[in-house]
Amino acid sequence: MKLSIRQLGLVSVLCTALLGVVIWALYSEYDRPWKIYQQQFRQLNPGSSAKDNPARIKQIWNEELGAVDRCVTCHEGTDNPLFLDAGQPFKTHPGSYLKHHPVDKFGCVICHDGQGPALTADAAHGEVDNWPRPVLRGAFVQYSCIKCHKMEQLLSGSTAPDGASALIAGWRLFTQYNCSGCHRMSEVNKAARIGPSLTFIGNKVNRTWLINWLRNPGDYLPKTKMPRFNFRDEEIGFITDYLMSIRSSSRGVLQYAPTGHIRPSDALTAIEGKQLVSSLGCLGCHMINGNGSNFAPDFSDIGNKVNHGWLIQFLKAPRAYDPKTIIPDFKLSDYDAEKIAAYLVSLKKNTVIPATAGIQRKDWIPGLTRNDKIKTFPNRNDLLSDSITKGKKLVKDKGCTGCHEIERLPAVYNAPDLFKVGDKRIDVLTFGNINKIKKTLKDWMLVKVTDPGSFATDRIISRMPQFDFNDVQAEALVTYLLSLREDPIPPSYKMTVSGRDRLRYEAATVIDKYNCRGCHVIGTTGGIIGPDLSSEGRKSRPEWLFTFLKSPYKIRPLPMLKARMPEFNLSEREINTIIEYLSSLSDEPYPYNFETKKEIGREDIWNGEKLYQEIFACSGCHTVNGRGGQVGPDHTDLASRLKRDWIRQWLENPQAIKPDVSMPRFRFKDWELEALTDYLMTLGIHRFIDIKGVD
Structure with a gap:
């Protein structure tokens, strides 16, 4: 079959094109x-x-x-x-x-x-x-550490030698800001509420403060974890009326009967209260005018917030108001509670934002005229009841119960699940009208956590509040969120969680929850209000530590320490975790080994007592059964508290254990050291010594 001229021309064009493609392919491959x-x-x-x-x-x-x-x-x-x-x-x-x-x-x-x-x-x-x-580049790469390393290992520092600081920081932010209060993280567990109970908040705060707080929490507490919801004035009015209606006159903690000793305006009382706040170690958790810690709310303007009578009763019995609070019980007398309250209510900043501007009832019911009020709400009580109903609905809709206990309202999830958020596809994300960012999950998340309202449009409603995270915090939080995905990793790649790693993780959770390092050094960091606990496992008996942490009592005279140990509502599991962790820091066995009781004669005890009472005059500084000095720790129950080996090492050279201790080094002879140790081991309810001839 002969091709026409036209067909030949078409074939030649196609061949030329094919040749060009081949040449281009060869060239591009050559120059890859x-x-x-x-x-x-x-x-x-x-x-x-x-x-x-x-x-x-x-x-x-x-x-x-x-x-x-x-x-x-x-x-x-x-x-x-x-x-x-x-x-x-x-x-x-x-x-x-x-x-x-x-x-x-x-x-x-x-x-x-x-x-x-x-x-x-x-x-x-x-x-x-x-x-x-x-x-992913930079810190965002750290999200992948969680594929093989569990968070317990990362927090313990035993793995990921170069660190996963951004991932860990993101996890901490996620936990501290209670993101799982609104976002479901598992099919079973519901996150604990991190905010204070708002049941009976009407007895606690004044209306002016509450309105300002709802408008912008950061104006009162710049470092608050409470986000800004950008409520409309009418919504603030509804919520305020609802919350202020939650009050009680029957709950003991909310009833205030003044002792008559002091008046809130008494300047001398406030000074004494300030001294108590300092001596009790309150600044280990709270900040006052730039001094203290940011662990708990700043007290610099608390006088504009709380009611004086409520504060007194709360100081006396915090758990009577909120059974789940982590605030410790200092067992204050009525007089001391009144003095502290007088000082705290005197703490007021000069700047006061007008609270009622734009939030009068005529304004927060839109379009309601005076005549409408008469028609719709025949009396003021009906108007207030309607406002309270709307406020309660807003509280539920906005997810307030995710962080706060409010009456008996259930905690509900009002935001998307996050347990697989790292697997989200780009095509299911809503970017709104934003065109200036890359269409990636990472970039979408960065905007979402820093400016969630920017995705809102006429059709897309943004429910997420504003947290005001800085760039470093946003990067860390997104790194953690990216780790919430399913990646099938072979078992051979995954690191096994050791018992020590799990212990460090659980201990860090408890220590962080109660801010133990606000007062104590544990390991390498912490405060100086209380004693260093880094070697407590080598020093104290675990069974005594359990009893003491359950119900603390005075061991050292107050001048020796800046504060006394308050009572935390620790569970038995939390106490055992702390004891096991302190034992591990000192490489002490846990569960602990009971030491063999040493058998000695009565003369040995008498010799030791004579050395203690007369030769070295230990009773000049230490108390035994109510008799003796008030300079050093009480020795009444010493044998029940401290381990024999530690006591002997302390007597031999106190400065080797605590360089700044005021106790002198006596340079005892060997027999004196042994006799004193034997005598001290008889001072206690549980004696760790056998005396010959005594049943």
């Missing part, structure tokens, strides 16, 4: 970017040559992960320390991560995301349309 990078790498690396290291696609085939990783085709210097100062893609991987995570086993994508099989920069980095996981 990865080949150029490998050529440049050989020039930078004197020990490499084209003959020994020809241009080729390099890949890591990880059968267990089921992944192909060709990142090393361009990133050839990633595990070569000679390229620390080189630019990308030749730069050595920072830190010592690869020492514990060799490239040939882990590859790159397992940590950094991206598209492993790709060979161009954009495609390999996943920065192309429809690729769900583009490469």
Whole structure:
């Protein structure tokens, strides 16, 4: 069959086009970017040559992960320390991560995301349309640590040698701000409420303060965890009326019967109250005019917030008002409670924001005229009742019960689930009218946690409040949120959680919850209000520690310490966790080993007592059964509290254990040291010594 001239022309055009495609393909393959990078790498690396290291696609085939990783085709210097100062893609991987995570086993994508099989920069980095996981850089990469390391290990510091600081910080923020109060994190567990109980808040605060607080909590407490909901004035009015209606005159803690000793305006009383606040260690948790800690609310303006009578009763019995509060009970007398309350209510800042402007009832019921009030609400009580009903509905709708106990309202989730938020696809995210950010999950999250209202449109309602996270906090929080995804990782890659790691994690949870380091040094950090607890496991008997933490009592005279230990409502599990952790810090066995009682004669006891009472005059500083000095700790129940070995080491050289201690070093002879130790071991309800001839 002969082709026509027209057909021949078409064939020649097609052949020419095909030839062009072939030539273009050959040329583009010859000049691939990865080949150029490998050529440049050989020039930078004197020990490499084209003959020994020809241009080729390099890949890591990880059968267990089921992944192909060709990142090393361009990133050839990633595990070569000679390229620390080189630019990308030749730069050595920072830190010592690869020492514990060799490239040939882990590859790159397992940590950094991206598209492993790709060979161009954009495609390999996943920065192309429809690729769900583009490469993550900087601190965001730390999200992947959770794939193999549980949070218990990361918090203990036993793994991830270069740290996962952003991931850990994000987890802490997520926990401290109680994100799971609104967002479901599991099918079973509901997060604990972190905010104070609002049941009977009408007895606690004044209306003016509450209105200002609802308008913007940060104006009163700049470091508050309470977000800004951007309520309309009418909503503030409704919520205020509802919350102020929650009051009681029958609950004992809310009833105030003054002793008659003092008046709130008594200046001398306020001074005495200030001294008590300092001596009791309140500044270990609270801030007053720039002094103290940010663990708990700042007291600098508390006088504009709380009612005086309520405060007195709360100081006397915090758990009578809120059974779940972590505020300790200081067992204050009526007089001391009144003095502290007088000082606290005197703390008022000069700047007062007009609270009622725009929130009068005529304003927060839109469009309601005087005549309408008469028609719709025949009397003031009907008007107030309607407002309270609307306020209660707002409290439930806005998710307030996720953080606060309010009457018996149930805690409900009013926001999307987060337990797989790291797997969200881009096509299900709503970007609103924002066009200036990259269409990635990471970038969407960054905007969501810093400015959630920016996604709102006429059709999209933003319910999330404003938390005012800074850039560092936002980066950390997003890093943690990205870790909430399902990644099938082989068991051989996952680190086993050791008992020590789990203990450190559980202990950190308890210690952080009650802010133990606000007063005590534990390990390497903490306050100086109370004694250093780093070696407490070597010093104290676990059974005594349990009793003491359950119900603390005075051991040392107050001048020796700045504060006395209050009573925390610790559970038995929390107490045992603390004791086990303190034992581990001192490398002491737990459960503990009962020591063998030493058998001694009566003469040995008499010799020890004579040394204690007469020769070295220990009773001049220490009390035994109510007799003696008030300079050092009480020795009445010493044998029940302290371990024999520690007592002996302390007597031998107190400064070796506590360099700044005021107790002198007596340089005892060996027999004196032994006799004194034996005598001290008889001072206690539970004697850890057997006396010959005594049943």
